Amino acid sequence: MHISSMIPANARARAQANVADYSAECAQFSWEAAFRRLAFLPSGGINMGYEAIDRHVLEGRGDEVALRWLGGDGSRLEFTYRDFEARTNQVANALQKLGVESGDHVYTLLGRVPALYFMVLGALKAGAVVTPLFSSFGPEPVLTRLNRGKAKALLTSRRLYDRTVASIRERATDLEHVLITDDICGSEGLLQFDHLVEPSDTRFSIAPTDPEHPALLHFTSGTTGVPKGALHVHAAICAHRETARVALDLKPDDVFWCTADPGWVTGTSYGILAPMALGATVLVTEAEFDTTEWYRTLERERVTVWYTAPTAIRRLMRSGASEAQRFDLSALRFIASVGEPLNPEAVTWGVEAFGIPIHDNWWQTETGGIMIANLAACDVFPGSMGRPLPGITAAVLRRREDGEIARTGGEVEQISDPDEEGELALRAGWPSMFRSYVDNQERYDKCFRDDWYLTGDIVRRDRNGYYWFVARGDDVIKTSGHLVGPFEVESALLEHPAVAEAAVIGIPDPIAGNVVKAFVSLRDGYDPSDSMRQDLMAFARHRLGAVIAPRSIEFSNDIPKTRSGKVLRRLLRARTLGLPEGDLSTLEVSHP
Ligand code: AMP
Numbered sequence: 239m240h241i242s243s244m245i246p247a248n249a250r251a252r253a254q255a256n257v258a259d260y261s262a263e264c265a266q267f268s269w270e271a272a273f274r275r276l277a278f279l280p281s282g283g284i285n286m287g288y289e290a291i292d293r294h295v296l297e298g299r300g301d302e303v304a305l306r307w308l309g310g311d312g313s314r315l316e317f318t319y320r321d322f323e324a325r326t327n328q329v330a331n332a333l334q335k336l337g338v339e340s341g342d343h344v345y346t347l348l349g350r351v352p353a354l355y356f357m358v359l360g361a362l363k364a365g366a367v368v369t370p371l372f373s374s375f376g377p378e379p380v381l382t383r384l385n386r387g388k389a390k391a392l393l394t395s396r397r398l399y400d401r402t403v404a405s406i407r408e409r410a411t412d413l414e415h416v417l418i419t420d421d422i423c424g425s426e427g428l429l430q431f432d433h434l435v436e437p438s439d440t441r442f443s444i445a446p447t448d449p450e451h452p453a454l455l456h457f458t459s460g461t462t463g464v465p466k467g468a469l470h471v472h473a474a475i476c477a478h479r480e481t482a483r484v485a486l487d488l489k490p491d492d493v494f495w496c497t498a499d500p501g502w503v504t505g506t507s508y509g510i511l512a513p514m515a516l517g518a519t520v521l522v523t524e525a526e527f528d529t530t531e532w533y534r535t536l537e538r539e540r541v542t543v544w545y546t547a548p549t550a551i552r553r554l555m556r557s558g559a560s561e562a563q564r565f566d567l568s569a570l571r572f573i574a575s576v577g578e579p580l581n582p583e584a585v586t587w588g589v590e591a592f593g594i595p596i597h598d599n600w601w602q603t604e605t606g607g608i609m610i611a612n613l614a615a616c617d618v619f620p621g622s623m624g625r626p627l628p629g630i631t632a633a634v635l636r637r638r639e640d641g642e643i644a645r646t647g648g649e650v651e652q653i654s655d656p657d658e659e660g661e662l663a664l665r666a667g668w669p670s671m672f673r674s675y676v677d678n679q680e681r682y683d684k685c686f687r688d689d690w691y692l693t694g695d696i697v698r699r700d701r702n703g704y705y706w707f708v709a710r711g712d713d714v715i716k717t718s719g720h721l722v723g724p725f726e727v728e729s730a731l732l733e734h735p736a737v738a739e740a741a742v743i744g745i746p747d748p749i750a751g752n753v754v755k756a757f758v759s760l761r762d763g764y765d766p767s768d769s770m771r772q773d774l775m776a777f778a779r780h781r782l783g784a785v786i787a788p789r790s791i792e793f794s795n796d797i798p799k800t801r802s803g804k805v806l807r808r809l810l811r812a813r814t815l816g817l818p819e820g821d822l823s824t825l826e827v828s829h830p
Contacts, residue, residue: 243586245595245618251571255615256483260625263484267628269669272480273473285447286475287326287363290514292444294319299490303519306493306539307352310524315352319517322359325435327442329360332434336391336415340365340445343387343412343455346500347371347380347394347402350524353419353431354500357393358510362453363444366391367469369455372501372720373398376783378730379465381406384413386467387455387676391415393431396422402783449473449669455676456503458603459723461713461807467676470606474507475515477607477670482512484627485599485611487572488543490517495535496545497523502720503603504576507670508545512607518543529557533565540569547577547719551584551596552749562591572614574599577719578751579707582620598623600707602693603721604685606670610705622704623697631665634658634699635690641711643687650687653699659708662697663690713807715744717752722786724807730781731756731788734774736764741797741805742788743814756788757810759795766793 247255257263277293279285294300300320307315317325338344344361346369348354354370361368369387371380380402384392389412394403396418407413417431453472457465482488486508494513498504513520521539525531527550536544554562573588573596580598588596599611600623610632612624626632636644636651637660644651653660666689675682685692696708715722724742731740739759744752758774760766771791778787798806798813812819 243582243620245586245589245620247615247617248594251487251594251614254571255613256487256489257613257628258615260613260616260628264628269476269629269667272629273476273669275479276476279444279446281444281446283447283451284449284472284475285363285444286453286472286511287330287359288444288447289475289479290359290511291319291322291326294517295323299517302490302517304514305352305355306519306521307350308521308523308525308535308539317352322356324440325356326360326363327440328435328438329356330364330442330444331438333361333364333366333391335438336429336434338364338366338391338415341367341452342390343367343369345369345371345384345387345389345392347373347375347392347398348419349373349395350499350522351395351419353393355510355522356435357431358500358506359514362472363442365445365447365451367452367455369457369467370500370506372499372783372785374783374785375402375501376779376781376786377402377406378781379726379783379786381409382464382726383457383467384410386457386464388412391417393417393419396420399428447472450673452673454506454606456506456603458503459714459721459726460681461723462725465723465726466678466681468603468606468672469674469676470670471673474606474670475511477668478507478512479515480629481608481611481627481670482508482516485608485613486512486543486545486574487614488513488516488518492518492542493521493540493569494518494543494545495521495523495539495541497527497532497550498545498547498577498719503606504545504547507607527553529554529561533562533567536567536570537565542569543572543574544570545574545576548575548580548584549578549718549750551575551580551587554591555584555587556749559587559591567592570594573597574611576601576608578716580621585618585620595620600624600695600705602695604672604691605664605668605693606672607668609664609668619700619702619704622700622706624705625703626664626705630668632699632705633663633665633690634660634697635663635687635692636660637696637711643692650690656698656700659696659698661711662693662695662705663687664693665689666691713743713811715742715752715754717744717747717754718750718785720785722754727754727756727778727782727786727788728805730778731758731774733781734777736760736770737774739797739805741807741810743807743811745790745814753789754787755814756791757794757797758791759797760793
């Protein structure tokens with residue numbers, strides 16, 4: 239891709255930005271100094287809950303609004319930092335009373351309701367490891383993740399319990415407590431959240447927390463095997479805070495709207511922790527995407543900084559810039575996007591619709607925070623993800639034919655040619671870097687070469703030091719910003735009695751980036767038909783949930799495989815999309 243245009247940062251952004259001079263900030267930035275900007279527990283150590291809430295109360299900002307919640311039914315609630323302190327202390331006390339100990343794993347499976355936010359931060363104060371799961375997941379993905387992280391307690395709603403949890407609860411081997419946000423009738427071994435929390439003490443003394451104590455477990459999908467659980471530690475809050483300050487230009491008096499659900503890493507790191515660590519007001523909407531409603535929300539709530547995703551922007555674009563111009567969005571001073579490639583047209587459309595470009599940035603579950611970004615005070619090259627943040631060293635590493643990183647004289651080979659593509663790597667050592675994949679040391683070790691963390695993404699870096707996304711280096715599918723592992727979908731389809739083989743790939747889609755498509759060959763005695771397709775779709779949706787399930791299914795008796803029987807998804811994708819097929823030397827002999 240070539241640079242077609244450049245959008246210079248406007249004078250207001252340059253004058254007001256937290257970081258006015260990128261090079262100067264890079265030169266003077268140090269993580270040691272960033273750590274000194276944290277409050278630290280009076281008893282010692284770093285606790286995310288304390289940095290996100292209690293410090294603001296102690297520093298005299300207890301009456302500022304921490305969370306403004308817009309319910310799906312039109313209700314509107316505000317909670318100050320002081321309210322949050324009391325409520326999360328009650329949650330921490332209630333969890334301890336239940337027997338949840340430091341290091342135990344606490345999950346949520348909820349829509350964006352206040353209880354989720356209280357639980358996440360309260361559990362962090364209690365020293366528990368927190369995993370918010372996406373509420374649209376079906377029973378199978380939920381079970382896999384509960385067991386993988388040895389979930390001890392789960393907070394969910396009555397509806398989600400009945401729909402998703404009840405059928406798998408017996409198989410969730412470590413799950414001792416299920417807490418429900420609504421009223422419960424009958425026992426079924428369920429606990430009512432408010433009944434448990436409300437009588438608890440509003441004071442809680444956070445135990446000294448080692449900065450390396452596990453805090454968050456986020457699941458991410460790989461090409462093979464079950465989803466990987468990336469573990470993050472309390473020290474990560476330092477990176478959340480700094481990256482939001484630098485990459486999102488966030489300040490304490492901002493009204494910040496991150497549209498991501500906390501079931502995905504963005505919704506936790508930037509939908510909860512980063513803005514609260516900076517003392518901003520977090521806006522949370524319970525409802526799902528709706529063009530007019532979103533513009534109305536930006537206008538009515540006077541949102542100043544907005545962090546969203548390419549799929550949402552492309553959906554807004556369908557109604558044209560004129561739709562945005564009908565609203566008074568004068569409070570909005572910065573817009574950022576993450577999760578998938580942001581096409582250049584979307585960036586320039588931002589200028590037309592909002593008077594400011596949309597600033598793309600890049601990161602992933604494993605990095606825990608934004609790594610590469612377009613900053614408010616810097617020129618934007620539409621289509622580029624921007625430059626590494628201060629404190630982050632990035633490189634493009636040369637890959638050999640077999641995918642391994644090339645070396646010369648023992649060192650990994652860095653690419654400096656602006657036209658050459660290679661694998662994006664980051665020098666290990668920033669505070670929000672994941673510390674392990676739970677129970678998978680081998681997979682974790684594979685991510686590193688010397689002190690470089692390999693991201694798995696193929697990129698190039700231009701003469702100005704800006705990074706451009708080229709492709710993912712694996713078969714994982716990004717659909718509407720969500721990472722879907724083909725193996726998880728194939729495994730679910732294979733459980734259907736009619737399915738002999740299944741292969742899952744991503745197919746380009748103008749709005750969602752990619753959509754999940756499955757190729758299925760049927761066992762003898764079963765015939766391909768529309769009703770069989772419907773049956774398989776329903777089966778997959780029921781097991782996996784709408785986000786992960788395939789959008790389309792094609793019957794095929796010619797799923798390409800290696801000689802060892804591994805599905806060659808890349809070749810299947812090339813054939814489906816009419817792309818070059820590449821090296822076929824390992825292809826199974828019976829196929830063309
Ligand atoms: P996740 O771990 O679910 O956050 O997904 C991370 C992956 O999303 C990255 O490795 C990229 O493949 C993709 N991604 C994230 N941000 C961007 C971006 N700005 N441009 C292109 N791809 C992105």
